Amino acid sequence: xxxxxxxxxxxxxxxxxxxxxxxxxxxxxxxxxxxxxxxxxxxxxxxxxxxxxxxxxxxxxxxxxxxxxxxxxxxxxxxxxxxxxxxxxxxxxxxxxxxxxxxxxxxxxxxxxxxxxxxxxxxxxxxxxxxxxxxxxxxxxxxxxxxxxxxxxxxxxxxxxxxxxxxxxxxxxxxxxxxxxxxxxxxxxxxxxxxxxxxxxxxxxxxxxxxxxxxxxxxxxxxxxxxxxxxxxxxxxxxxxxxxxxxxxxxxxxxxxxxxxxxxx
Numbered sequence: 001x002x003x004x005x006x007x008x009x010x011x012x013x014x015x016x017x018x019x020x021x022x023x024x025x026x027x028x029x030x031x032x033x034x035x036x037x038x039x040x041x042x043x044x045x046x047x048x049x050x051x052x053x054x055x056x057x058x059x060x061x062x063x064x065x066x067x068x069x070x071x072x073x074x075x076x077x078x079x080x081x082x083x084x085x086x087x088x089x090x091x092x093x094x095x096x097x098x099x100x101x102x103x104x105x106x107x108x109x110x111x112x113x114x115x116x117x118x119x120x121x122x123x124x125x126x127x128x129x130x131x132x133x134x135x136x137x138x139x140x141x142x143x144x145x146x147x148x149x150x151x152x153x154x155x156x157x158x159x160x161x162x163x164x165x166x167x168x169x170x171x172x173x174x175x176x177x178x179x180x181x182x183x184x185x186x187x188x189x190x191x192x193x194x195x196x197x198x199x200x201x202x203x204x205x206x207x208x209x210x211x212x213x214x215x216x217x218x219x220x221x222x223x224x225x226x227x228x229x230x231x232x233x234x235x236x237x238x239x240x241x242x243x244x245x246x247x248x249x250x251x252x253x254x255x256x257x258x259x260x261x262x263x264x265x
Contacts, residue, residue, distance in 0.1 A: 087258050158177065158259075203234055
């Protein structure tokens with residue numbers, strides 16, 4: 001159910017860890033020499049679901065929207081207004097809205113897979129997938145900045161803080177370059193990955209730990225059900241975290257695009 005089974009050695013509980021997220025030896029099928037794993041299928045499924053939702057919602061738009069069109073317009077409008085127009089600005093935001101909308105709902109559905117029965121695995125708890133998405137974001141907002149300001153102009157914008165004495169440049173310019181150019185995609189991905197990883201790890205721990213305690217007997221008859229209650233509570237908390245991480249990731253993308261387009265840093 002969680003991608004692992006509870007392991008016992010000599011009657012002792014073996015706590016879940018990074019191996020619980022390793023599907024390299026659990027391929028669903030193969031295409032040539034390439035093993036297709038569960039997280040890979042989830043990425044594709046997430047993209048198909050996002051496309052299908054908006055395709056159905058806007059396939060036959062009408063002046064008086066039906067339920068699907070209303071849901072699609074509400075979803076689109078939330079990202080368009082709160083993360084596009086309000087962050088990037090009314091002059092430049094509209095061309096970035098398709099990317100931001102796709103990004104938000106793609107992350108959201110892949111996070112939500114952790115709470116969907118028979119899937120129950122957050123795609124972005126795999127670090128490589130989170131970093132790939134952050135890498136795409138890095139290319140987009142840096143590309144936008146270079147297109148508007150030119151390479152040297154953009155590097156100056158991101159690395160040379162305004163209103164600072166030139167005497168401070170030897171200290172601040174490397175820090176600004178490191179922070180704005182090199183570190184951003186790392187922190188962007190790490191935030192998403194770490195939250196999805198930690199939340200799912202806790203669910204595995206309390207779920208399998210509760211089962212172990214029941215099998216252990218004694219006080220385990222009380223502690224086991226209590227662990228399951230905590231697992232249920234964490235599951236509801238994870239629903240909030242899944243939404244917040246999709247929102248924060250998309251919001252930061254909008255902020256980075258806004259900073260790349262700005263004339264001053």
